[in-house]
Amino acid sequence: MSGSSNVGMHVNHDTDEDPAKLAEFQAKIDAGTLIEPDDWMPKAYRMGMLKMAEHPANSEIIGALPEGEWITRAPSLRRKLALTAKVQDEVGHGQMLYRVSQDLGKSRDQMLRDLITGHTKYHNVFNYPAPTWGDIAMIQWLIDGAAIMNQKTLADGAYGPYVRTMRRINMEEAFHFKSGEDMVLTLMTGTPVQRTLCQDAFDRWWSPSVMFHGPPDKPNVEQLPPMRWRMKIETNNSLRQRFVNRFAPAALDLGLKIHVVEKDADGMVTSKRPDEKLRLNTDTGNWEFTEPDWEEFYRVIRGNGPCNKKRLALRRFSYTQGCWVRNAILQGTTVLPPAA
Amino acid sequence: MPDFDEKLKTPLVELLLSVADDKLMLGHRNSEWTGLAPILEEDIAFSSLAQDEIAHAQVLYGLASEIDGRSADALAFGRDPDAYRCAQIVELPDDFDWAFALGRQCFCAHFDVLRLRRMAGSSYKRLADTAARLAAEEQLHVDHADSWMKRLGTGGDEANARMQAAIDKLAPVASMLFEPAEGTGALEDAGIYPVPPADMFDTWSALLQSVAGEAGLSLDLTPPRPDERGGRRGRHSPHLAPLLDEMCEVFRIEPTAAW
Amino acid sequence: MSKLRQDVALTEGDLETPAVADLPSYVIFTQLTKNGPHIYAGWLDAVDDDMAIHFACEHYGQDQKCVGVWAMPRDAITGTEARYAPGPEKGSTRPFEVFVQARAGDLYKSVGSVEAAGGETALDAAQQQHGGDQAKSIWVVPRDRITSTREGDMIWRYTSQDYRMARGYSAAVREKWQTIRAERDLREYEKDDLSEMF
Secondary structure (H helix, E strand, O other): OOOOOOHHHHOOOOOOOOHHHHHHHHHHHHOOOOEOOOOOOOHHHHHHHHHHHHHHHHHHHHHHHHHHOOHHHOOOHHHHHHHHHHHHHHHHHHHHHHHHHHHOOOOHHHHHHHHHOOOOOOOHHHHOOOOOHHHHHHHHHHHHHHHHHHHHHHOOOOEHHHHHHHHHHHHHHHHHHHHHHHHHHHHHOOOHHHHHHHHHHHHHHHHHHHOOOOOOOOOOHHHOHHHHOOOOOOOHHHHHHHHHHHHHHHHHHHOOOOEEEEEOOOOOEEEEEEOOOOEEOOOOOOEEOOOOOHHHHHHHHHHHOOOHHHHHHHHHHHHHHOHHHHHHHHOOOOOOOEOO | OOOOOHHHHHHHHHHHHHHHHHHHHHHHHHHOOOOOOOOHHHHHHHHHHHHHHHHHHHHHHHHHHHHHOOOHHHHHHOOOHHHOOOOHHHOOOOOOOHHHHHHHHHHHHHHHHHHHHHHOOOOOHHHHHHHHHHHHHHHHHHHHHHHHHHHHHOOOHHHHHHHHHHHHHHHHHHHHHHOOOOOHHHHHHOOOOOOOOOOHHHHHHHHHHHHHHHOOOOOOOOOOOOOOOOHHHOOOOOOHHHHHHHHOOOHHHOOOOOO | OHHHHHHOOOOOOOOOOOOEOOOOEEEEEEEOOOOOOEEEEEEEEOOOHHHHHHHHHHOHHHOOOOOEEEEEEHHHOEEOOHHHOOOOOOOOOEEEEEEEEOOOOOOOEEEEEEEEOOHHHHHHHHHHHOOHHHOOEEEEEEHHHOEEOOOOOOOOOOOOOHHHOOHHHHHHHHHHHHHHHHHHHHHHHHOOOOHHHO
16 A cells, blocks of 8 residues: 655645646646646646655555565465565555656665655554554555555546556555455454454554544645645545545444554553544434544654654665675676766 | 375375475565565565465465365464475575575475476376476476576676575585475376486486576585485474464464464 | 564664666566557566566566566657657668557557658658557557567466455455344344444
């Protein structure tokens, strides 16, 4: 799964662009015409799209790590195969998303280096720990579920290379979600030990998944360039509501209890109580719920989540260990110059 | 249920387990690289091959299950270490050394293709058909390993030194891939595991010598001594038990449940 | 490896090894049916043609069942977009494969070939012969720069790939939901107090 569509919000849009060209560009987008790499585009759009591909690419590459920890411990041959394939898909998605940014002018090597050294970010949801097999089931059900909702909207965007990539990614996400759903169903229709494993994991992942689509939107979000230029298609609040509407009743049907939890610095639950606000509002058709802890969200994003350092360290290890291999395959071909 | 002599059932299960166990352990080791390999595109490719091995193991455990009675998952996850029939080479951790991982794939894939092609000539048709399909897929692994051995062996001094070091560690252990499983003689006589026209070890070592030569690496392979007892007869390296502890960690929480 | 994952040193700061340029880019097309067109799949980086086709088969060749894969380096493409502007013409007439993107957003598809001495002539011929005026974009690539799988090469495996396809789980998921929902209806019927559900 990749990240949120909020990255484009942070680009500086105050650059001088030819107003006529800008208007033509906006008209194209409003007409539903896709923008291709050689078409004219505002600098802010180019930079924004570069980041909008780089950030989820980073998220895929890092997202592979918590789930990768469980490949060696998957409890059946089918689950072992499926988890390996899922993590493999994520590497592929990362590679394809990096390509969109490479095309817009940043090298993949530089993107990997920026990720490792902390200059660029990835979706904070991957900074939470996956301490049990139950967490793997929850990640594939809740987090992939949330990601698919977002990614489906992004496949409706305006930038050709990004849209084509998202369509390809979404084909595989269906497998991720279905196999996640299968795992959760298996646990909840299993033994008492399995059901407890599942409930405990749900307690850890419900709040991060409700926060997946990002914090409450600015009041004028629909007028800002990212949404006017279809870099971001749906507001965070709307995506969040759709997520809860879909997953709260499903969780309850499964026999899961939805709690408000407190966590320690390691991301483990220290206390929990039922979410008393959780109910279906029959007038609006929406599920009401306790607003998640956005303070925790910002803390984790700033690099103080339970696993931030560990994830980056592992990625760094992989990169540095792989240097001799990358050097070796270049021997006997034209030696590439160092990056400018 | 297959229609042959009672006396051949146990040897056939031993043979199937020896192939399946090799593949499961190798697939297990190689699947660990997913997300951490040196190049993203190669990460994807190597992971496909790891999945092939595990999928092959699943198919072969399925065949064994029909005779043995235990399910494929019970066979894969539920035995004591000395009941496994893998050769020791697949048990070794690679310590995140790409040269070791590739080198091991080279030794094992070449062996596996030869072994599967032998089985493809089996008088037991289900086995023959299955083995033929698996051999065709395993050939991709041979191509991959050969290609990387050559790229790394000729990729400058550092890469050559690393590959050589890996080969030096693997070569002494690799020959025990050829240790026969218990009862193989009976299977050979019955045509279930037919004897190939040329000696398998000779064929295998010639192929590997050729690849090593093209890779600028030196290789010394000697056949296993007949009295040397290894993984095929339940004598494993110290690495197998910890490998199984990790692999079976979740399974063991509820060994009879569906996961 | 899990121990390695757990015990990895928490190093921070700049990387010691220098940054390097990316490997050459290759564009990949896959052929889904025998005699069907080759359809754009995506890009990858590889050191040479041989590596590119292998990477292509294990990534794009595994997304859906296909019977053929093409890989071609970026610098072999001449196209109507500015970034693929033709270089100097040279050499004798040879075949160029033609790829057309019908409208913005569409996938490039192979539509046939033209004979030409160079990229520019090939592009002109392609526009004439393959309705190029209507297309959003056209690429022409010398056939000898395309690395292709051969007929009968294994790409899609014989061994079932259901474990990594959504359809491999649909039936099991449906079946399990049916047991839960049936049970829940029963429980609701039996229970007086529903507040436990919330």
